[in-house]
Amino acid sequence: MNYPAKSVADDGTPVNGFTVDVEDWYQVADFDAVVPFERWDRCESRVARNTERVLGLLDEHQVKGTFFVLTWNAEHYPEVVRRIASAGHEIASHGYTHKIVYQQTPEEFRQDVARAKNTLEDLTGEPVLGYRAPSFSFTRKSLWAPDVLLDLGLRYDSSVFPVRDSLYGLPDAERFPYVIRERDGRRLIEFPITTTSFLGRNLPLGGGGYLRVLPYSYMKWGMRRVNRRERQPALVYVHPWELDPEQPRMKTAGKRGFSSHYVNLAGTEAKLRRLLRDFRFAPLRDLLDLG
Numbered sequence: 001m002n003y004p005a006k007s008v009a010d011d012g013t014p015v016n017g018f019t020v021d022v023e024d025w026y027q028v029a030d031f032d033a034v035v036p037f038e039r040w041d042r043c044e045s046r047v048a049r050n051t052e053r054v055l056g057l058l059d060e061h062q063v064k065g066t067f068f069v070l071t072w073n074a075e076h077y078p079e080v081v082r083r084i085a086s087a088g089h090e091i092a093s094h095g096y097t098h099k100i101v102y103q104q105t106p107e108e109f110r111q112d113v114a115r116a117k118n119t120l121e122d123l124t125g126e127p128v129l130g131y132r133a134p135s136f137s138f139t140r141k142s143l144w145a146p147d148v149l150l151d152l153g154l155r156y157d158s159s160v161f162p163v164r165d166s167l168y169g170l171p172d173a174e175r176f177p178y179v180i181r182e183r184d185g186r187r188l189i190e191f192p193i194t195t196t197s198f199l200g201r202n203l204p205l206g207g208g209g210y211l212r213v214l215p216y217s218y219m220k221w222g223m224r225r226v227n228r229r230e231r232q233p234a235l236v237y238v239h240p241w242e243l244d245p246e247q248p249r250m251k252t253a254g255k256r257g258f259s260s261h262y263v264n265l266a267g268t269e270a271k272l273r274r275l276l277r278d279f280r281f282a283p284l285r286d287l288l289d290l291g
């Protein structure tokens, strides 16, 4: 069932979602084999400084966004969460361990999501409404996951990527906000990662590696199509480490046999500036009118 998200600002300008997955350079699926969770605390932490870079860019353009915080970071560096919240952005959850959802049991997933939600709510004093899975891992292998989010009182999810990929993807899912679960009068809304439909295929827009690897003109073309032809909000995502070309280098084969982790890191900031100049953005909470 479609969910009517806000797609234009009060002056009629199309509005989109700006989201940040607050994780450090080593807390990514591609590095699971080289830096397992147990060794995270031995890595150089760059998350506070890199989050500050994102906050600075948003502040320059007077944009508020949604920050999906990996809660291991919230426990180790609580000042990062307080800083994001005090700048007026929405704090949402990226879980605790960054383990792929379909590699967890439903009970492990429940514990991870509950711990993350409680930690963030204790830090900010505000209810956490939104969740995003590590590596968008809501796939056919984790169709039980939305039920867990609904049980734990989450109001929306942003983990479904309607594309084909070996790591993530639900290719036949709805492309724009919809009710993914409804039970006992409560609803969980899904805000899928943005694609554009072209010649019968869903092309990923999203952000992250797609933003870094592909030319900016592709992103702009795709978002305009979504805003003008489909009259829907697009959603952009970025990670603080994508603004950090000096981060340590590690050899990785990646989860798919390759990794885009280090590609065009030096170009992210300029592309984000153009995005923030060319489009209007708001937190997902506001687009879904859950404030």
Ligand SMILES: [Zn+2]
Pocket (backbone or CB within 6 Å): 021, 023, 094, 098, 133, 134, 135
């Ligand atoms: Zn992540």
